[in-house]
Amino acid sequence: MDGSSLYAGGFRDAPVDAAHAFRAAMSAMARPGDIRRIAGAEPPAPLSVAAGTLLLTLCDPETRVHLAGAVDTDAVRQWLSFHTGAPLVDAAEADFALGSWADLMPLSRYRIGTPEYPDRSAALIVECDALENTGAVLSGPGIRDTARLSLPDVDTLKGNAILYPLGCDFFFTCGDRVAALPRSTTIVAEG
Numbered sequence: 001m002d003g004s005s006l007y008a009g010g011f012r013d014a015p016v017d018a019a020h021a022f023r024a025a026m027s028a029m030a031r032p033g034d035i036r037r038i039a040g041a042e043p044p045a046p047l048s049v050a051a052g053t054l055l056l057t058l059c060d061p062e063t064r065v066h067l068a069g070a071v072d073t074d075a076v077r078q079w080l081s082f083h084t085g086a087p088l089v090d091a092a093e094a095d096f097a098l099g100s101w102a103d104l105m106p107l108s109r110y111r112i113g114t115p116e117y118p119d120r121s122a123a124l125i126v127e128c129d130a131l132e133n134t135g136a137v138l139s140g141p142g143i144r145d146t147a148r149l150s151l152p153d154v155d156t157l158k159g160n161a162i163l164y165p166l167g168c169d170f171f172f173t174c175g176d177r178v179a180a181l182p183r184s185t186t187i188v189a190e191g
Contacts, residue, residue: 009042010083021057028180033138033147039176044075050173061085066094069103098125101152110168118165131174137188158187
């Protein structure tokens, strides 16, 4: 990444773009299974627009980030550092972790909170090849009746949900789309 492209790819109108992106991210988390458009960032490859936009929206110099596998490149590290100041850390220390499902595993590497502070857990941003309203059946807070979402590993995510109020939260990204799965969501079945 040359010097000029290091500065590129951030929000064009930071206050407005960040507000729209934050609303999309929080709406996705409040409505598990809903797939929302989220854009504004132009991150370096291999990051999706959605993942880059989430990072710019949710990270700052106090937010510890873990990059896993293919997304852990010099270009991504420099871009994230320039635009957010977020420190890069190992999985066990991360507030946010980003990568493909396979690269992020096992979940046992991440903080799940404590009984006194369940909010001190990691949120994983999972880059997906596809994001669709098919597959696993979800129920719980924010879902009227049920919702469906293509999930990478239903059994592992069910295991995470069993830990509630502890556990990790998830954002799934693909292109310029995002969906979320908070730890409070029950995964009923896949079909």
